Amino acid sequence: xTVAVVRFGGSNCDRxxxxxxxxxxxxxxxxxxxxxxxxxxTGIVVPGGFSYGDxxxxxxxxAHSPIMTEVREAxxxxxxxxxxxxxxxxGCESGLTPGxxxxxxxxxxxxxxxxxxxxxxxxxxxxxxxxGEVIELPIxxxxxxxxxxxxxxxxLEIEGRVLFRYCDADGELTPEANPNGSKHNVAGVLGExxxxxxxxxxxERATLSELGATDGRGxxxxxxxxxxx
Amino acid sequence: MTAYTATVTVRLKRGVLDxxxxxxxxxxxxxxxxxxxxxxxxxxxxxxxAEDAGEASAxxxxxxxxxxxxxxxxxxxxxVAER
Numbered sequence: 589x590t591v592a593v594v595r596f597g598g599s600n601c602d603r604x605x606x607x608x609x610x611x612x613x614x615x616x617x618x619x620x621x622x623x624x625x626x627x628x629x630t631g632i633v634v635p636g637g638f639s640y641g642d643x644x645x646x647x648x649x650x651a652h653s654p655i656m657t658e659v660r661e662a663x664x665x666x667x668x669x670x671x672x673x674x675x676x677x678x679g680c681e682s683g684l685t686p687g688x689x690x691x692x693x694x695x696x697x698x699x700x701x702x703x704x705x706x707x708x709x710x711x712x713x714x715x716x717x718x719x720g721e722v723i724e725l726p727i728x729x730x731x732x733x734x735x736x737x738x739x740x741x742x743x744l745e746i747e748g749r750v751l752f753r754y755c756d757a758d759g760e761l762t763p764e765a766n767p768n769g770s771k772h773n774v775a776g777v778l779g780e781x782x783x784x785x786x787x788x789x790x791x792e793r794a795t796l797s798e799l800g801a802t803d804g805r806g807x808x809x810x811x812x813x814x815x816x817x
Numbered sequence: 818m819t820a821y822t823a824t825v826t827v828r829l830k831r832g833v834l835d836x837x838x839x840x841x842x843x844x845x846x847x848x849x850x851x852x853x854x855x856x857x858x859x860x861x862x863x864x865x866x867a868e869d870a871g872e873a874s875a876x877x878x879x880x881x882x883x884x885x886x887x888x889x890x891x892x893x894x895x896x897v898a899e900r
Contacts, residue, residue, distance in 0.1 A: 735834075
């Protein structure tokens with residue numbers, strides 16, 4: 589009964605994710621990508637970092653590593669999968685989730701706190717929040733601008749697969765509150781199953797009260813609920 | 818078998834924002850160059866052996882589809898030449 593936090597060469601949020609899960613009482617272990625997923629994997633985190641040095645495109649190399657085939661198979665079996673930051677880029681590159689996260693509109697790496705609007709609270713990742721609730725999480729990325737052609741994005745919105753959008757403190761989707769130029773302020777999306785989600789902001793960095801904000805706890809709690817059910 | 822070089826050019830689809838190209842364009846303008854637009858692209862030169870140019874081209878296209886390009890945001894083209 590373990591959440592596998594997949595470590596690639598260049599992952600750097602793997603320990604943060606493991607510690608955050610541990611503090612929430614959720615058993616987690618870091619898994620080196622070459623070792624494959626443990627047999628008792630009940631959830632998967634693809635953490636942030638700079639896997640393979642972001643060569644070619646952020647996430648492109650890791651997306652084709654053998655463990656991602658196992659991750660896709662587990663996802664298809666209903667195992668919850670969360671991709672955070674570089675993990676979100678890997679998720680999109682590997683086809684787990686639609687769209688692409690590419691160069692920020694500013695063409696710069698950005699490290700700051702942002703507000704997010706919870707677009708729907710009836711998913712495992714957002715059950716701890718209310719519909720339309722505004723939460724605060726940190727971002728730290730250079731390639732976080734969500735891109736998808738207009739027709740597909742409209743489909744995605746109709747299907748309710750946009751999980752979080754960048755907003756201001758009042759929940760308004762203004763251009764100023766969009767840190768990276770993401771289309772329609774999209775910060776996180778669902779895969780074909782609700783049990784698969786990716787987002788650029790870092791919930792695992794907002795879980796420990798001694799470090800400030802704890803708004804990220806709710807996202808990670810999905811793994812506890814999955815283990816209990 | 819013949820030795821070929823397949824040149825794969827990967828560029829952003831029309832309409833997809835290219836912040837790096839925009840930054841580069843602004844830098845050129847600061848240097849005094851008058852320009853009307855600038856697009857950037859990645860070029861990969863792949864040396865390979867194939868039965869004929871068609872096979873070399875088909876393999877390079879598969880490389881582009883599976884790794885070199887991200888079809889969500891990129892277009893690509895392939896040119897093949899004997900080397």
